[in-house]
Amino acid sequence: MSQDYDHALPAFLDEANELLVAMESILMAVQGGQPDDEQLNAMFRAMHTIKGSSGLFGLDPIVHFTHEAENLLDALRSGELSFDDELSGLLLQCHDHVKIMLGELYDKEKLASLAHPPLIEELKAYASRKTGHALTDIDQPAAAVLASDEHESHAWLLSLRFASDVLCNGMDPLSFLRYLGSIGDISHIQTVLTRLPAGEAFEPEVNYLRLELIFSGNVDEKKLNDVFEFVHEDSQIYVMPLAQAAENFQRITMDQSPAECEAVAAAWLKMGISKQQPITLTPQPVATTPSTEISAVDSAKKFALAAKIASGAVVNKTEQKAAKGSEVKFIKVEASKLDSLINLIGELVIAGAGANLIARNSNNNAQIEATATIATLIEQIRAGTLSMRMVQIGEIFSRFPRVVRDVSKELGKSIELHITGAETELDKSMIEKLGDPLMHILRNAIDHGIESAELRAATGKPIIGNVWLNAYHESGSIVIEVADDGGGLRKDKILAKAIQNGLVSAEQVLSDSEIYKLIFEPGFSTAEQVSNISGRGVGMDVVKRGLESLRGTIDIDSTLGEGTHFRIRLPLTLAIIDGFLVQIGQSTFVIPLEVVVECIEIPDDLRADGTHSYLNLRGEVLPVLNLSEFLELGEPPGKRQNVVVVNYGESKAGLLVDQLLGEFQTVIKPLGSLFSHLRAISGSTILGSGSVALILDVPSLIHFATQKESNAFTQPSTSNQH
DSSP: OOHHHHTTHHHHHHHHHHHHHHHHHHHHHTTTSOOOHHHHHHHHHHHHHHHHHHHHTTOHHHHHHHHHHHHHHHHHHHTSSOOOHHHHHHHHHHHHHHHHHHHTTTOHHHHHHTSSOHHHHHHHHHHHHHHSSOOOOTTOOGGGSOOHHHHHTTEEEEEEEOOTTTTTTTOOHHHHHHHHHHHSEEEEEEEEOTTOOOGGGOOTTSOOOEEEEEEEOSOOHHHHHHHTTTTTTTSEEEEEEGGGTGGGHHHHHTTSOHHHHHHHHHHHHHTTGGGTSOOOOOOOOOOOOOOOEEOHHHHHHHTHHHHHHHTTTOOOHHHHHHHHHHTOOOOOOOHHHHHHHHHHHHHHHHHHHHHHHHHHHHTOHHHHHHHHHHHHHHHHHHHHHHHHTEEETHHHHTTHHHHHHHHHHHHTOOEEEEEEOTTOEEEHHHHHHHHHHHHHHHHHIIIIISOOHHHHHHTTOOSSEEEEEEEEEETTEEEEEEEEOSSOOOHHHHHHHHHHTTSSOTTOOOOHHHHHGGGGSTTOOOOSSOOSSSOSSOSHHHHHHHHHHTTOEEEEEEETTTEEEEEEEEESOSSEEEEEEEEETTEEEEEEGGGEEEEEEOOTTOEESSSOEEEEETTEEEEEEEHHHHTTOOOOOOSSOEEEEEEETTEEEEEEESEEEEEEEEEOBOOOGGGTTOSSEEEEEEOTTSOEEEEEOHHHHHHHHHHHHHHHHHOHHHHHTO
């Protein structure tokens, strides 16, 4: 692989993986149905594009395999094959194998060993069985084409004037020549250089070349035009039988300058086209610019610069077309650069808060106004930059139809996956960490949740089981739900196993929610048999740890015989949030603003006698947690205490504080491992004064407050002993 192309490999991998994702999505979307023409063409283009790009990089093993998959897809497009479940499975295997090959891109020996998998024979056997003959190779080598008279019927003239911005758009003309060389034979190439400027006028990122070439191969005009599918829109591409070239000369040069017409004519004469039919030119008193005959090797050198330019500008071709149609421009940025920008904006927020504090203390109105304007701009920059990191959760959801298909087939179950809310946006950094927890929950729902077809039929349920995956925004958080219509969780079985494992004592009284959450304990499993899917007691504890690392929570609802419902709740971002500052004694804390419902002054009748603390909030019993006591600050209560009413999910509680300090943009700083055991603190931040404030973990505080109040009412005798 040439070093000139090494820098473009990451862009090639990104594009190839995007194409594979699109192909898999189509195959999963048409399960049990028939793909339409657009879907068939999209799958064909995916393999076709990967094949062509692989040829550019000299990745012959990938070219060889994708060529076989392309043959199958071409037969499907032409109607020679019909789509069925077996073919869908083979195409999914092709998708998987290409993905494996891309993963071994830098290991030449391993990549070469993957070029001829047994899957190729399966593809050929399937095609032979369905059609009664071997598939026609869509890229028959030129060697198979007969010489002499028959050769002429397969000879083509290609006149290629690529757009001036083709290099900037990530299209390398050399890749088209390489691909043509893989499907046939290029016998002559002539360059037309009339547009090539001299000296400082030359722009290295602009394409000035026009190519005239003779190609021989057992392909038709449509297939040759398909080679240039992604540049047809802005370029001038002419494909014609060599025997008819001369009579088309006026048509393809009618809008060009006399100098270029003469240069093209000279190039054609050098390729011997005039021997078949004379070229008619309108006489022009213009000196011709000589064309230079070059070999395929020389042309590769001339286009080496194109690969260097393309290495930083390769984008998905279908996206290019869409962008040009709607005037929407996209640019790819490394995630690390965006993360660095977010960190700098976080520091800017802290510095801005410090400047604002100094301005207020100085009592200088002009200074206060200036810092207020800066604070507004910082807020806009913060919001805009964070939105750049937001991606649709469908990026994860798109993986799961394949998982459901494969796992349900392995278990012999019929299961349908229903996805909603895929357009819901979440921070990119969280998307990457959310895949594994969701995968574990989904696989357990399929294995443990959905019953066998026989059992479902015996209980009057439809044989086909259902799994639902949903996402939506609620109260400044994102909620992800995974539900099934299976047998539900057996509370008695879970509790018995937990007692057996020593997780709880037989005397403990647990709510349904607490019993269900026992399945997240390490090593916990009620499966009677260990399978490849689950039953080893690993997975659900990984789910819990993964979600806690994202400052998320998970709740379970289950009805025996009807199904189970997992509800995951996560913050929208882990970087910068709007906070609400409160003071307890001499300490300052931050409550995420998204969970704050209201603030009220402490009522006179609030009971805080050590047994339980609650207040009547407009007819609603609200548990109240005294943060000074809970956090063991040892501070005397303030003269005028307040209750901050917070809400998370379906739970609500009041937090007792001394002072309310107002809203504050909070840059979240993670706590060190020394503080990882703290359940009520989720992070820290730096205030404008330079002091550190801790960010309260509201879900944990609400859980403690509601659980304490519940225990106080359900076990009064026990509570009074303390």
